[in-house]
Amino acid sequence: xxxxxxxxxxxxxxxxxxxxxxxxxxxxxxxxxxxxxxxxxxxxxxxxxxxxxxxxxxxxxxxxxxxxxxxxxxxxxxxxxxxxxxxxxxxxxxxxxxxxxxxxxxxxxxxxxxxxxxxxxxxxxxxxxxxxxxxxxxxxxxxxxxxxxxxxxxxxxxxxxxxxxxxxxxxxxxxxxxxxxxxxxxxxxxxxxxxxxxxx
Numbered sequence: 774x775x776x777x778x779x780x781x782x783x784x785x786x787x788x789x790x791x792x793x794x795x796x797x798x799x800x801x802x803x804x805x806x807x808x809x810x811x812x813x814x815x816x817x818x819x820x821x822x823x824x825x826x827x828x829x830x831x832x833x834x835x836x837x838x839x840x841x842x843x844x845x846x847x848x849x850x851x852x853x854x855x856x857x858x859x860x861x862x863x864x865x866x867x868x869x870x871x872x873x874x875x876x877x878x879x880x881x882x883x884x885x886x887x888x889x890x891x892x893x894x895x896x897x898x899x900x901x902x903x904x905x906x907x908x909x910x911x912x913x914x915x916x917x918x919x920x921x922x923x924x925x926x927x928x929x930x931x932x933x934x935x936x937x938x939x940x941x942x943x944x945x946x947x948x949x950x951x952x953x954x955x956x957x958x959x960x961x962x963x964x965x966x967x968x969x970x971x972x973x
Contacts, residue, residue: 783952786934787953787957795906795912803935809895817842819889847870862930864937865930
């Protein structure tokens with residue numbers, strides 16, 4: 774069965790899913806969400822750490838891995854996903870740390886003067902694509918406008934679960950998708966009724 778409180782995957786997935794029910798919008802998010810996470814790690818690489826620890830020597834990954842703010846950011850996401858669902862969360866955690874390793878290497882090679890321009894361009898493209906997905910296909914404002922923290926935390930895990938569900942039929946536990954689908958339908962119905970009342 775599912776967990777409760779902050780680790781309630783069913784609640785988080787239903788919240789995010791209510792804003793991402795259109796297949797085209799879901800695909801757009803699958804394409805753009807992880808690049809946003811990756812490029813964020815590139816930028817966070819340059820945040821001066823309180824206490825820098827060189828985790829891996831340069832040469833193994835092309836540059837030294839430093840336990841900096843970029844690592845802390847990836848660690849928080851990885852632990853959050855793992856605690857919500859051990860199986861899919863383990864894969865998500867692996868992706869988070871892979872992104873950290875890749876982002877550290879890219880940041881080290883580019884240097885700050887070029888890296889921030891690459892990050893800015895990527896973020897603008899990715900965010901524009903997602904806003905267009907919501908405006909044109911979903912016809913509903915993004916989830917971040919209602920719950921910023923939850924939307925940012927859940928986005929990478931949401932698209933990963935979407936892929937696992939679609940390709941492999943994965944469920945964190947039996948009946949998960951049926952329960953989530955019912956909550957999503959109820960939330961969308963409530964949103965449409967509220968929207969209709971405002972219009973009338």
